Amino acid sequence: MAIYLVRHGETSLNQEKKFYGSLDIELNEVGRCQSEKVADKLKHLSFEAVYISGLKRTKQTAELIAPKNTHQIIPELNEKSFGVWEGLSADEIELNYPEEWQAWLEEPFDKTPPEAETFSSFKQRVLAGMRRIEKDFDEKNQTNILIIGHLGVLRVLDQYFNREIIDFWSIDYKQGTYTVYEFKNQHYHLVERCR
Known part of the structure; x- marks a missing residue:
């Protein structure tokens, strides 16, 4: 079975280089x-x-890529919330939250921005969503599935699929590309990264 992973297309806040995790942008x-x-x-x-x-942004991406399919919403695949930092650029965060910003830069997996989701709960949530998808493809004997997600979510899934320590920040899912994993013999295998 093949799993196609696609990051949603660009938004205005991507262009402006702002944090926007849980904000619902088109x-x-x-x-x-x-x-x-x-x-x-x-x-x-x-x-x-x-x-x-x-x-x-994932719904609109799905409508363009797979318009004939029903799109199943998995809320666990929502991007990580960055709390009060959402809608702000790195410079704006550093100006308004200098101590919290520095702490997060030094330990991004252990320090949490004000009112944001912790990284550990975000990761657990995403993996719970993936387990729902795995249950689906196991029961329905699917051949090809498509997951349209967010950069943070896709990085978590990529680490999970690889079952090895990969630097979280080096995992890149560019917009306008796709990655394919094959699920075979109870393991995931990278097949293609289309740039």
């Missing part, structure tokens, strides 16, 4: 073009299931 024109580019690359495939988060 795709911009660039994001729609990126999604159409992926749709063109995957047009020869049919998906038995398409999984998205509960946020508009």
Whole structure:
């Protein structure tokens, strides 16, 4: 069985380099073009299931890539909340929350921005969502599934699929691309990273 992983298309806050985790932002024109580019690359495939988060940007990406499919919302795949930092750039955060910013830069997995979700609870939530998807494809004997997610979510899934220590920040899912993993003999195997 093949799992296709796609990051949602660009939003205006991506362009502005702002933290926006749980903010429900729409795709911009660039994001729609990126999604159409992926749709063109995957047009020869049919998906038995398409999984998205509960946020508009994944729904809009899914509508462009797999318009004929029903899109199953998995809220556990929502991006990590950054609390009061959402909507702010790194410079704005550093100016308004200098101590918290420095602490987070030094220990991003252990320090949590004000009113934000902890990294450990975020990771547990995403993996719980993936277990729901695994139960689905196990019961339904699916061939191809599509997961449209957020960068943080896809990094968590990538580490889970690889079952080895990979630097979280070096895992890159560029918008307008896709990655394919095969699930075979109870293990995930990287098949392709399409740039």
